[in-house]
């Protein structure tokens with residue numbers, strides 16, 4: 001399962017991109033808004049994706065980890081943040097923000113990763129629209145998504161073998 005917390009759709013789209021890659025690797029995948037998920041029973045692995053706002057991980061992603069903490073402790077979990085409106089996520093591996101690092105420790109995550117973000121030129125909201133004047137764009141990187149999904153598919157295949 002890929003559970004996401006997204007305010008303006010960029011992280012939802014990233015979750016879809018990852019889901020499509022995992023399906024290409026032969027996995028069955030559900031991509032869902034984290035706030036709407038009632039159970040993780042039956043899933044062999046979970047990816048939690050959350051947008052970053054003011055260095056905070058989207059509330060739905062944080063809540064999801066807290067709600068399913070004990071179930072998540074016993075299956076492979078990856079945490080994802082999205083992300084920087086520049087090339088920094090493509091330059092190397094960015095350290096996770098503290099909320100992601102904390103959540104990763106709580107569930108014993110297999111990995112965490114920061115992907116580039118997306119901000120539309122016509123983004124609504126006082127701060128976001130001002131920000132969009134200079135920083136609008138899409139920094140989600142399909143090659144990075146591909147590599148991440150391949151690594152996840154590999155680890156899941158090993159874990160369920």
Ligand SMILES: Cc1cc2nc3c(=O)[nH]c(=O)nc-3n(C[C@H](O)[C@H](O)[C@H](O)COP(=O)(O)O)c2cc1C
Pocket residue numbers: 005006007008009010011012051052053054055056082083084085116117118119127128131
């Ligand atoms: C007001 C505002 C604050 C943001 N703060 C951060 C931040 O602290 N760190 C970061 O990497 N990206 C930050 N971003 C960029 C967003 O994380 C990026 O646009 C992301 O793709 C948003 O995801 P969403 O479309 O799923 O809501 C910020 C964007 C806005 C509009």
